[in-house]
Amino acid sequence: MKIGTTEIGPGHDPYVIAEIGVNHDGEPARALSLIRLAASAGADAVKFQLFEADRLMSRASKLAAYQKAAGETDPVAMLRRLELSLSDLRDCVAEAHRLGIHAIVSVFSVELVGPARELAWDAFKSASPDIINQPLLMAMADTGKPLIVSTGASTPDEISRAASWLKGARDRVAFLQCVSAYPTPLEAAAIEGIAGVRAASGEPVGYSDHTAGEATGAVAVAHGASILEKHFTDSRQRTGPDHRASLEPAGFARYVALAKAARAVDPRPGVKVVLPIEEDVRRVSRQSLVTTRALGPGHVLSRADLTIKRPGTGLAPFELDRVIGATLTRTIEADMPLCREDLAK
DSSP, X not given: OEETTXXXXXXXXXXXXXXXXXXXXXXXXXXXXXXXXXXXXXXSEEEEEEOOHHHHBOTTOOOOHHHHHTTOOOHHHHHHHHOOOXXXXXXXXXXXXXXXXXXXXXXXXXXXXXXXXXXOOSEEEEOXXXXXXXXXHHHHHTTSSOEEEEOTTOOHHHHHHHHHXXXXXXXXXXXXXXXXXXXXXXXXXXTTHHHHHHHHHOSOEEXXXXXXXXXXXXXXXXXXXXXXXXXXOSOTTSOSSSGGGSBOHHHHHHHHHHHHHHOOOOOOOOOOOOOGGGHHHHHHHSOEEEESSOBOTTOBOOGGGEEEEBOTTSOOGGGHHHHTTOBBSSOBOTTOBOOGGGBOO
């Protein structure tokens, strides 16, 4: 796999992504500052998130426990505060390229993939909850750019299914072992799951690291990780949902140095499982089929009746095509998840 001209895989240094994510706290100037700090700390790439709160979150959306612990009280208000515009992100891409590092984006809604293509991203990445979001995965793959797929809170069957959807782009797809807990305790890092992700996907693998450790990347490389992703901030004391699960510049620089010193050795066998500490994020952060308007019993579903939003308490996005033409058994309010029991047998 390549991102730009950078070869990724065994025999090459691990490719280290500084996940800025939402640690800019919605401030464009801080986003640019974080890019400069990440480049100085040795990152090969920075990653951002493209979302629109009202497009992503339905009325049923909830906060994950780690977001509540960070002081958040309203999931939609939180994301509205953390949005960056396409214009802001264009500046971020330009700054990364000026500094000689790559710019990567996680897109959270299929409708935003088209606008994202207008920017010079070097690669796309799917967030772990979207391992079941076939429309979104396919849209990002269809950009022709490299695609990195996170697998937090997912099963081997879910990983294999996603890999089958992406087989037409397999020369530019990689999968990351990940634990969806923020921060992840070291005893739950599940680095051994890297081998399980490789077995389930058949693709190059890496590790999305949500621990607070500086040596976990090196351990992941020793288990066969070719890509590392680590949350990055200028201060872990800032308020906001992800700062506590991030490294500051000095710690990130040590993380990169240790990882690149480790290089890949023979991967060890392991198992990919959904950990109990991931269940809350899995439920809250995955997306479901959601009604675009109020619908009554006996209504026959059309594509216009459904969109894809959080939380993951309804039918999964990959079931979209199979529910078109199904008949409802009860009334469903607008902007609410569609569940299996809502459909006639």
